[in-house]
Amino acid sequence: MPNRTVFFVSDGTGITAETFGKSILAQFATKPRHVRRPFIDTEDKAEQVVREINMTAAQEGVRPIVFITLANELVRERLTADANALVLDMFRTFVEPIEAELGMKSNHRVGRFSDVAKSQEYHDRIEAINFSLAHDDGQSARNLAESDVILVGVSRCGKTPTSLYLAMQHGIKAANCPLIPEDFERGKLPTMLLPHRHKCFGLTIDADRLSQIRNERRPGSKYAALENCRYEINEAEAMMKREGIAWLSSTHKSIEEIATTILRDLRPDRLIY
Amino acid sequence: MPNRTVFFVSDGTGITAETFGKSILAQFATKPRHVRRPFIDTEDKAEQVVREINMTAAQEGVRPIVFITLANELVRERLTADANALVLDMFRTFVEPIEAELGMKSNHRVGRFSDVAKSQEYHDRIEAINFSLAHDDGQSARNLAESDVILVGVSRCGKTPTSLYLAMQHGIKAANCPLIPEDFERGKLPTMLLPHRHKCFGLTIDADRLSQIRNERRPGSKYAALENCRYEINEAEAMMKREGIAWLSSTHKSIEEIATTILRDLRPDRLIY
Known part of the structure; x- marks a missing residue:
């Protein structure tokens, strides 16, 4: 009280x-x-x-x-x-x-x-939001070369909110693309990512937490089962390791912390302006 | 320098x-x-x-x-x-x-x-982002009753960034729905909005600025023509007036200012917590 x-x-x-x-x-x-x-x-x-x-x-x-x-x-x-x-x-x-x-x-x-609203910086932020929306969840390979960062990781590990935050707060064109069971079976990154590997940054998450989040969406599904979450996470981490993609866990981090870490590690130039 | x-x-x-x-x-x-x-x-x-x-x-x-x-x-x-x-x-x-x-x-x-990351408030923010994404651009009438705010206005007047900002910063479930020429011809709000009129908030914009923004997307189109932008804006403002929907102009305002004004006018409870 x-x-x-x-x-x-x-x-x-x-x-x-x-x-x-x-x-x-x-x-x-x-x-x-x-x-x-x-x-x-x-x-x-x-x-x-x-x-x-x-x-x-x-x-x-x-x-x-x-x-x-x-x-x-x-x-x-x-x-x-x-x-x-x-x-x-x-x-x-x-x-x-x-x-x-x-x-x-x-x-x-x-x-x-509103002084900001007339600036180039503001214009770039709005453009970045549009870009991140158009490139949410691997929706489009078009103009992916224009992206500043591409977040990768299993479904529901926090890619979308982080991409939008990077765009909205920092004017970063942040695409995101899920890693799904079909990718793990093929043992290869989604084809659209191959030319842009150096811009990729991975998110991972504890299996318990992922299972909990997925159960809110699709209760009792195989998709949400702890065993399946463990499998997907292991495979995704193995793939990122193989491909030389840096990653961090979103389990105990807010989108602000994840975004700042990504900037620091992948785009340190964006912390200086 | x-x-x-x-x-x-x-x-x-x-x-x-x-x-x-x-x-x-x-x-x-x-x-x-x-x-x-x-x-x-x-x-x-x-x-x-x-x-x-x-x-x-x-x-x-x-x-x-x-x-x-x-x-x-x-x-x-x-x-x-x-x-x-x-x-x-x-x-x-x-x-x-x-x-x-x-x-x-x-x-x-x-x-x-990260202390924040474990809180109910943070969970609500992430939920609000998902909601706003699912209800961007009139995509879905499903669960629209759950929305806190529904932004309306002509295409490209700033609804999407404002909705996402309200969700990300304030945990507001902000849907948005365009007003399009078909609505003006029928002289009625989109059907999906009718039960939720009291939650609607309008955005408008100067015709010059709108034409400029639309021309970046579709150069030389009828959609982007100044004359057409004027028509759509006049019709949209007339409709909002008729329907008793409050609105403001996004022309000289940033998404932060628009969002704060919407909170103050439509959800003053959200400025106290």
């Missing part, structure tokens, strides 16, 4: 404030309630949030923790002056030392994702 | 450090080089990064700016003691006031996404 509320208040989407605030709060053995308040870009809206904060403080008997990313001085002052809260000002805290270091003033611009 | 480098150094993926650092740097009229160094969780790895930082300082003639999220004290000390850089310690700066406020010590845990 949460007895304290954390607010994330921003003049933009609040995604930055929320992501950062959550990673700090993860270091405490407490589970507060989270409230995101995006697009707070006028003094009126700031006042409304202050009322909500102060009401929450009264109800819970402790003052909320409030992470803010507000570029406009007036909006920021309105919020910080009257809120009965621990206000953590994420911009101000770091902007000042950077101003001193760079010898220039910040422009106090609202961190709008 | 960048003449200064910014490092994002983390014992996890570094995604938090990078997202946050970039939003602060966006307030300065400068374009430094970005380098992300993830999984720096031993003193050895920290030393390697320090060498890279110091070499960069020597080459560029100015010291780099280094955003760090390092939970381990020893690793952090190794990095901060020897780096010729402006080190901005994102955890420490905010952890201390929160410790005082909560009256408890932080546990200095590495902010691993």
Whole structure:
């Protein structure tokens, strides 16, 4: 039962404030309630949030923790002056030392994702999402040469979400292609992958976990049986080893961690820009 | 030409450090080089990064700016003691006031996404991605009742990336369904949407921009012609108005902003958890 509320208040989407605030709060053995308040870009809206904060403080008997990313001085002052809260000002805290270091003033611009929306980088991200969708699950060999990465592995080991994450967050054209029993019988990689082996990255998974995931889809099937999952995983790992394809296990990793590992190992250039 | 480098150094993926650092740097009229160094969780790895930082300082003639999220004290000390850089310690700066406020010590845990990977929340995200994929582009009316949101709009107005973003970042089951000339001729919403009108949210776009996007796909086609784009957009907006479906324009908005607006307007409960 949460007895304290954390607010994330921003003049933009609040995604930055929320992501950062959550990673700090993860270091405490407490589970507060989270409230995101995006697009707070006028003094009126700031006042409304202050009322909500102060009401929450009264109800819970402790003052909320409030992470803010507000570029406009007036909006920021309105919020910080009257809120009965621990206000953590994420911009101000770091902007000042950077101003001193760079010898220039910040422009106090609202961190709008829409500036991003007009950029080449954004265009590339959208293109990458379209590419990854068109090349999901080995759907198409067309333009596979354009891919940055091709994820391979048995069915339901996490290829699709990882491909989409790589595309969406990093603008990586990530195709994915399943390794299926027919491939194991032939003892060869799917033909469409042969010219692109150097771009392939493997995912594997514990048999227990795979069986559990597959059972959610097709309960009691041979496809989902533990024995069959073990067979497919062994064969897939043997094939990747034979073909010199690096792989990692998705069992205890999130898509964010898998994606970062793939970038680091296969496309370190994409961590520098 | 960048003449200064910014490092994002983390014992996890570094995604938090990078997202946050970039939003602060966006307030300065400068374009430094970005380098992300993830999984720096031993003193050895920290030393390697320090060498890279110091070499960069020597080459560029100015010291780099280094955003760090390092939970381990020893690793952090190794990095901060020897780096010729402006080190901005994102955890420490905010952890201390929160410790005082909560009256408890932080546990200095590495902010691993893998803790997340075992959670119900993570499971729901993956399920939502699968749902959104299965219900992309009006592919299936099956289980549409399970959707949290259904995006509607003309072809290529941004429905697919927005749906996938809602699923991936927020665990929202976001279906999407195009409005096509046949619908305008009939003067009715696609039949599959009728029982779910209250969950529909519209996207629209400027005709110029739509024509440009469609021309990248099918150059010179009637589909991409400005006149046709105008017709489709007018008809779609008229239909959404008639049906009482709220909509916004994707022309100058990123998927992050569109998704946040949809959450705020259609599912404000999802901004509180």
